[in-house]
Amino acid sequence: MDRNASPLAQLADQSLLRSNALINGEWVDGGNARFDVVDPATGQKLVDVANLGAIETRKALEAANAAWPLWRSKTAKERATVMMKWFHLLHQHADDLARIMTAEQGKPLAEAKGEVGYGASFIEWFAEEARRVYGETVPTTDNNKRYLVIKQSMGVCAAITPWNFPIAMITRKVAPALAAGCPVVIKPAEQTPLSALAVAELAQRAGMPPGVLNVVTADGRNSIEVGKELCANDIVRHLSFTGSTEVGRILAAQCAPTIKKLSLELGGNAPFIVFDDADLDSAAEGALASKYRNAGQTCVCANRLYVQDGVYEAFIAKLTEKAKSIKVGNGFEPGVTQGPLIDDAAIAKVEKHVADATAKGGKVLTGGKKIGDRFYEPTVIANATSDMLCAREETFGPVAPVFRFKTEAEAIAAANNTEFGLASYFYSRDVGRIFRVGEALEYGMVGINTGLISTAEVPFGGVKQSGLGREGSHHGIDDYVEIKYLCLGDINK
Numbered sequence: 253m254d255r256n257a258s259p260l261a262q263l264a265d266q267s268l269l270r271s272n273a274l275i276n277g278e279w280v281d282g283g284n285a286r287f288d289v290v291d292p293a294t295g296q297k298l299v300d301v302a303n304l305g306a307i308e309t310r311k312a313l314e315a316a317n318a319a320w321p322l323w324r325s326k327t328a329k330e331r332a333t334v335m336m337k338w339f340h341l342l343h344q345h346a347d348d349l350a351r352i353m354t355a356e357q358g359k360p361l362a363e364a365k366g367e368v369g370y371g372a373s374f375i376e377w378f379a380e381e382a383r384r385v386y387g388e389t390v391p392t393t394d395n396n397k398r399y400l401v402i403k404q405s406m407g408v409c410a411a412i413t414p415w416n417f418p419i420a421m422i423t424r425k426v427a428p429a430l431a432a433g434c435p436v437v438i439k440p441a442e443q444t445p446l447s448a449l450a451v452a453e454l455a456q457r458a459g460m461p462p463g464v465l466n467v468v469t470a471d472g473r474n475s476i477e478v479g480k481e482l483c484a485n486d487i488v489r490h491l492s493f494t495g496s497t498e499v500g501r502i503l504a505a506q507c508a509p510t511i512k513k514l515s516l517e518l519g520g521n522a523p524f525i526v527f528d529d530a531d532l533d534s535a536a537e538g539a540l541a542s543k544y545r546n547a548g549q550t551c552v553c554a555n556r557l558y559v560q561d562g563v564y565e566a567f568i569a570k571l572t573e574k575a576k577s578i579k580v581g582n583g584f585e586p587g588v589t590q591g592p593l594i595d596d597a598a599i600a601k602v603e604k605h606v607a608d609a610t611a612k613g614g615k616v617l618t619g620g621k622k623i624g625d626r627f628y629e630p631t632v633i634a635n636a637t638s639d640m641l642c643a644r645e646e647t648f649g650p651v652a653p654v655f656r657f658k659t660e661a662e663a664i665a666a667a668n669n670t671e672f673g674l675a676s677y678f679y680s681r682d683v684g685r686i687f688r689v690g691e692a693l694e695y696g697m698v699g700i701n702t703g704l705i706s707t708a709e710v711p712f713g714g715v716k717q718s719g720l721g722r723e724g725s726h727h728g729i730d731d732y733v734e735i736k737y738l739c740l741g742d743i744n745k
């Protein structure tokens with residue numbers, strides 16, 4: 253392939269383009285086993301990457317376990333110092349990291365650069381949190397004893413991550429683990445390993461000791477084998493997964509025999525409710541941001557829009573106008589605000605949802621067709637009903653089905669009628685309604701008069717079948733430490 257045709261030929265620092273796995277501080281090529289990484293906008297091969305399996309995964313786990321004593325013995329400030337060097341390196345190389353991300357994931361360059369900053373923010377946040385992992389003294393009930401509670405590094409952590417946020421979904425797991433003194437083995441998505449390897453290269457430059465941060469790259473088939481090793485190996489004390497609920501179930505079951513701590517960030521089906529007392533311009537802006545970010549390929553995207561009868565026509569007109577303003581194209585083209593979907597299967601799922609909706613009475617107001625092989629028009633569908641696939645399944649594409657409702661109770665019931673419970677949104681200017689609806693929605697996160705809720709400072713996560721645990725916030729480090737109780741006797745001897 254003519255590399256000069258590759259978007260990666262323009263990297264300022266070509267040494268960020270790593271294609272081998274990282275184990276114990278060494279770049280491992282995995283022998284002849286390689287898999288291709290392609291540009292989703294063009295289908296062109298970018299580079300081939302080491303395709304590792306269970307044997308190399310075991311080596312990575314053993315290296316991480318061997319590195320654990322030294323890493324956990326460092327003071328929190330010493331770990332934070334390495335992490336902050338890493339944080340600054342991500343920012344120094346943000347343009348290259350964004351270029352790598354757009355090349356392998358497709359999101360527009362500006363959006364990719366935004367993700368670099370978002371991903372780096374978790375490193376900064378948990379470098380700070382490392383120094384606030386406090387213990388306790390407990391008032392004794394026996395004057396000859398003293399009760400102490402300390403928190404210690406949990407051990408080797410494994411992280412399996414998705415393609416839609418190739419940097420942020422890694423740092424949101426790896427940063428709290430490293431801050432707590434836990435070495436990590438990362439298995440990035442087969443679609444986007446280059447971003448993971450680039451941030452790993454920068455971690456090396458920041459002084460991360462060998463074995464503390466490892467990246468095992470594998471294609472879809474080998475990922476299953478790598479995952480089985482990560483789940484079955486007793487060295488792993490915490491498995492953190494972000495991806496589909498279906499795979500989350502598989503991994504949780506595979507981890508059961510070795511009783512690991514589990515963090516699961518899974519699928520969503522976010523309702524976006526517009527009440528008749530909403531600021532409709534703000535609601536339409538929020539719907540645009542929530543629905544079409546990353547071409548609708550985010551776990552917190554509005555998946556179902558519920559609009560109260562009295563404002564239905566006015567809102568859907570505003571949303572349709574905004575959806576028409578989206579510029580679809582290659583993420584490297586100036587002004588493009590929506591890139592390709594990740595692969596053919598993603599396109600097929602979106603087409604299936606749109607066809608199903610229109611067959612059941614939905615009316616396409618804008619969009620509704622794919623563009624070329626892997627782009628899809630920003631779409632708004634009116635007259636959506638609960639029997640449609642898009643009401644029950646995560647579309648994971650740029651399609652906004654808009655449902656009608658009459659009463660607050662009806663909207664809450666419809667919004668909660670799903671096995672998912674990750675993000676939800678509603679617009680209202682009535683303070684009583686804000687408390688009633690905010691408390692009634694069965695979700696881990698509720699955006700009120702906003703469509704963008706994610707930041708490192710808050711607990712990100714879901715309820716029901718959207719997952720277990722929280723990432724980010726001061727809660728995010730809790731799952732990477734073990735609480736230990738020390739009972740000190742013979743005080744008066």
Ligand SMILES: NC(=O)c1ccc[n+]([C@@H]2O[C@H](COP(=O)([O-])OP(=O)(O)OC[C@H]3O[C@@H](n4cnc5c(N)ncnc54)[C@H](O)[C@@H]3O)[C@@H](O)[C@H]2O)c1
Binds near residue numbers: 414439475477516648
């Ligand atoms: N809750 C969140 O924070 C969050 C964030 C991003 C994506 N997601 C969800 O992820 C899904 C889309 O991402 P995806 O397509 O990459 O998900 P996916 O579940 O197909 O894959 C996620 C990761 O798991 C790996 N994997 C797949 N099957 C595996 C197996 N049997 N054993 C071990 N590893 C396996 C993949 O290689 C990839 O690295 C959507 O459902 C989305 O909602 C959730």
Ligand SMILES: O=C[C@H](O)CS(=O)(=O)O
Binds near residue numbers: 552
């Ligand atoms: O897709 C999942 C991500 O967690 C979305 S966000 O960038 O954290 O909002």
